[in-house]
Amino acid sequence: MPARHPAAAVVVEAGGEPWFRVEPLLDRRTQEMADHGVLEVVTANPGVRTAVPGWCTRKGVVLEATTDRNGSTSFRIRIGSLSLPEVP
Template identity: 45%
Template sequence: MCAASPAASSDATAPDDSVRAVVDAGGEPWSRILVLLERRRCELPLGSVLELHSANPQVRSSVREWCRLTGSTLLAEEETGDVSAYRIKLPPPPVHGTPTPFPVPKPESP
């Protein structure tokens, strides 16, 4: 799990859907792309948009599943020749006052 970093004050005027980072994965397999996406997800502020470029056609379903699991939104998907580009919006910051899940302690064994 990663800690979210707050947006810089200069980012306050940037449009919500402007791309903050691009991950150019070439033809890498999903296992390698996943590591790259997770690293970027941890580095970027919540609500940021990142773009993934991949020449691996098998990535499409994995990107959709990763978005679902992380609470991210797949904004757009475009194909140009052999390369697909995916615009992904990371989950927004929680609304103030929204409860956050916390771990439930396990009962101790006798």
């Protein structure tokens, strides 16, 4: 049985867009997420499929899961800490 994960806070449906268009969008979205949360990227472009893991490494984010389905690949990316913020 596959692991169940909570829904991603942000989903980027990249379709067949090339990496040079997807990368700045991912950069912007991760900045907007204030260093925490889960981002999901869905792509049908082979270039984006190969670029996302390296982008995760460069950005210091965690690629939690990769799922192929119906000709697309979904990447589940953890932005920032896995822990919950402290409550004062």
